Amino acid sequence: MDVRPEHSLDEGRLAAFLAEHLPAGDGSGRLSLAQFDAGQSNPTYLVTFGGRRYVLRKKPPGKLLPSAHAVDREYRIMQALADTEVPVPSLRVLCDDDSIIGTMFYVMDFIEGRVFKDPALPALPTGDRGRVFETATATLASLHRVDWRAAGLEDYGKSQDYIARQIHRWSGQYEASKTEEIPAMDQLTRWLSDNMPSDVNDPRNVTIAHGDFRIDNMIYSPDSLDPIAVLDWELSTIGHPLSDFAYCAMMYFIPAKAQPSPGLAGLNLAEHGLPSLSEFVAMYADAAGRSDISAMNYYMAFSKFRMAAILQGVYKRSLDGNASSRIAGQVGEFVKTFAKAGLMFSDGTFRVD
Incomplete structure (x- = not known):
């Protein structure tokens, strides 16, 4: 939890800024910082100021890829969702003045x-585990029901051709951060471009997409199995709900002993009190009121492609010395793993319908 040297902040300037924008608390003005180890993209800190706890997220230092590390988008989407069914933290302030701590940052309440x-x-307990999956899918479905135009997000993302644009974006990010040739990634990119479902632009398939929806990106109540906050909105946009869900379902294809992010592959799910992939898909379909999920295999392949591109960026930053997590350097092999898994969905080796 100590602040790593490469992510140290000017505590004097930060304390002065917080004194202007946060409640006085105990009036002491004392500031203490600790850095969360989680978060390979944007450095995240536990801030204690005036006897109260907050969380600060900032852009990382160093040369960054275009459009990446958009902490201002995180702030905006959570602000827009504050009065909806989707649980989000209470926000305090967004600072775009790089002179304070070196990069843009925002502060929210600690939960x-x-x-x-x-x-x-x-x-x-084994008997409680299925409930977490149920509440996760219900929360994601509630996000996909939000009227994004009424929430003031008309310009948050383009409402057409999301998948085509995502393929273009992430293939570009991948090429910009590529460290070696991965033929499976090239094959998967071509297949996705050539096989897009015909209903990608149907109005029902244009929703807010979290972009990184996982069980470990939620805070659950200490007293129940209900989510009380959804975190890490950096990749959110106006997108496709099945793509968003397919990303969440990737845990079923990640080995249970994988590090830094374990999955469920290799476990006896029933013995562990966990839903099968088909049961998890059914949970989401029921919560979202969807009877037709025949295109899910395409979105499973797409989610593998997208994750491979994201992880390649994390890996490249680790080689360049500006990744924000100690574990970032371990993800290089996962790029190949996800690209190959995506190809298996494309040729029917894996199916979820």
């Missing part, structure tokens, strides 16, 4: 609760 880093949920 006391439970974060489940392992989707196998070993900390919970």
Whole structure:
């Protein structure tokens, strides 16, 4: 939890800024910082100021890829969702003045609760684990029901051709951060471009997309199995709901012992009190009121492509020395793993319908 040297902040300037924008608290003006180890993209800190706890997220230092690390988008989407069914933290302030701590940042309230880093949920009784998956899918479905225009997000993302634009964006990000040739990634990119479902632009398939929706990106109530905050909105946009869900379902294809992010592959799911992939898909379909999910295999392949591109960026930053997590350097092999898994969805080796 110590602040890493490469992510140290000017505490004097930060304290002066917080004194202007946060409640006085105990009036002491004392500031203390600790850095969360989670978060390979944007450095995240526990801030204690005036006897109260907050969370600060900032852009990382160093040369960054275009449009990446958009902490201002995180702030905007959470602000827009504050009065909806989707639970988000209470926001305090967004600062775009780089002279304060070197990069743009925002501050939100610290939320006391439970974060489940392992989707196998070993900390919970077997009989409680399925409930976490149910509430996760219900929360995601509630996000996809939000009227994004009424929430003031008309210009948050283009409402047409999301998948085509995403393929273009992430293939570009991948090429910009590529460290070696991965033929499976090239093949997957071509297949996705050539096989897009015909209903991608149907109005029902244009919703807010979180972009990184996972069980470990939610805080659960200390007293129940209900989410009380959804975190890490950096990749949110106006997108496709099935793509958003397919990303969440990737945990079923990640080995249970994988690090830094374990999954569920290889576990006896029933024995562990966990839903099968088909049951998880059914949970979401029921919560979202969807009877037709025949295109899910395409979106499963797409989600693997997208994750491979994201992880390639994390890996490249680790080689360049400006990744924000100590574990970032371990993800290089996962790029190949996800690209190959995406190809298996494209040729029918894996199916979820």
